[in-house]
Amino acid sequence: MRFLDVFRTATFRLAFAYLCLFAVSVLVLLGFIYWRTAGLMATQSDETIKAEVQGLAEQYKRRLLPGLRAIIIERSSRPGQRTLYLLTSFDGTPLAGNLPQWPPETEITATNWINFTYESGPENDRETRPGRAVQVVLLGGFKLLVGRDMKEVNAVESTIRATLLWALAITGFFGIAGGVWISRNVIKRLEVINRTSREIMSGDFTRRIPVQGNRDELDDLATNLNQMLEQIERLMMGMREVADNIAHDLRTPLNRLRNKLEGAMIGHASREETTQALESAIAEADGLISTFNSLLLIAEAETGAHRDTLELVDLSEVVHDIADLYEPAAEERGIKLIFAAPSRVTVRGNRSLLARAAANLVENALKYSPQGGAVTVSAFVARDDDRPTFSVRDTGPGIPEADRDRVLDRFVRLERSRNTPGSGLGLSLVAAVARMHEAEIKLESAKPGLLATLSFPQVEDAHAPPIAAQARRVLPAPTKAPKVPEPEIQG
């Protein structure tokens, strides 16, 4: 950026407007000081002269010319006298006073005031000094001049004037310099933001605006912009992932479906065979639909599309309902499904997505547990950090330590979790739901088996009744309830 560009910036314009206001107030202030000092001195000297003239006029009235003359002679000869006197006859012949003659260059201002210069000092060192006087014509044609030497007053006045001008100049200089400096500083930081934006627009989405760390408005702006960029990046990643996944996950089964339909069309097949082929094609289509739905749901959870539908949900209830749903299926496989949720565990979440995540984890656990094994589903408030927690533990083979990292990796980056049976998206969905709820997901060895844990962030108003509980009652209100035992799922 060129130096001159500084003057075009909004910051500089603001600084300049402020500078003008500042200069005006400084001018007013200095003017006031000038008026109160130099101006006052001049006025005072004039007042003194006026009083002197008045006094001498009195004397003349009372004691006539000789008296006046005597007084003037006496006063003029006082040592260090700064008052100037001159009394002349009507033709200008000096009669008394400390001025040798009527000042030659008289400049008559209004009401008999004159400014003039006169010679003074010893013979060998004469100097020209400024004076200011009042001239009056006395009764009888005598002329009287009373004045004061103005050299000192003028000197003080000009010193004050110079000082004030200097003050004005310095103020102006610092004002402009400060304005330039401040605007350049702000501009530099704005320019960083601009440059980063341009880089991002040209495709580098990893760029972020540096935050200075002094928590000012520009830092706020940078932080907000960065958060916005993060959200945009997340959304874009989500889109890209969905596109990739669709390409990968849907093409293969679509191809199979096409093959099956084509196979059914080729002649010589019996009616029964054709029906069979069509049924298998429909099953393939159903599988496709379910994969497609999972992908959409994962993408939605990842991008936080449901974030505004979060409400207070009792995890115990969610887990209880899921355990209730899967208990017979577990029993059929000879697996004990143990449900443990001693009390209300409130989280802020989407009930339906939480239920899906729980269902996926339970399904997974059932899939890998051997006959005679046990799957424990529990919801509780963690003892160490008070976080609402939900966990599923199985007695299957578990995941070896080395691979667990890989699986966790796959949890985070969902794209490569496809070599497991089923649609292979179950755990990805769990991970996406966890991320949407800002929950932490952990896989541990349950010795034997696998322990999957989801730790949710704490809810401040955890004691308010979950909204979901009112809208959704599993059982009709137990009016005259007979002895129907609470569903206790203990295998």
Place this chain on the structure above:
Amino acid sequence: MRVLVVEDDREAAAYLTRGLKESGHIVDHAPDGQDGLHLAMGGNYDVAVVDRMMPRLDGLSMVRRMREEGNRTPVLFLSALGEVDDRVKGLRAGGDDYLAKPYAFSELLARIDALIRRNGSDTVTTKLAVGDLELDLLSRTATRAAQKIDLQPREFLLLEYLMKHAGQVVTRTMLLENVWEYHFDPQTNVIDVHISRLRAKIDKGFTEPLLHTIRGAGYSLRAIP
């Protein structure tokens, strides 16, 4: 039964119309919401199947207008927007059921049946009976041939739903939605296991089975197979 199909996709509409006619319904078709509204207000339909995204007037607005003008015809929304929020929107606009595309025709048929029957009997019943199986909704007891059957709360809900739709085909998805209130398809056969448990309780020891499996569709509770 008279069914109104409001669907802008010609092929989908033709498929729907043919399928419903083959199932014994009388079908009218409207290609957009405006025509659909017109037909719905004029004709006396037992149920309307309405697509959501249509030209001129979308499905939600159409049903909202129908309801504003006092038309109580049961409406089943068909939509490619199958997420939970969309479902809620559809039901709020005055829809009675919501089916996401793509769907199985048997599923649609079962739901249309459920809607038509529901519309017929709006009276509050406290006792349900199918054959010699009886369900008392107040005392929450089930008996078959005067013999008491012990049911878990969820089994009771399941049986209640089946009995309310006795004689109709009830799909697994319908059961999952109405008895468990879940809107997803579990990968495992959870519903089948629940049904076989229930079957063991109500049919075991009786010569006449009541709970039938309808291949490729779902289940049906009826006295005569």
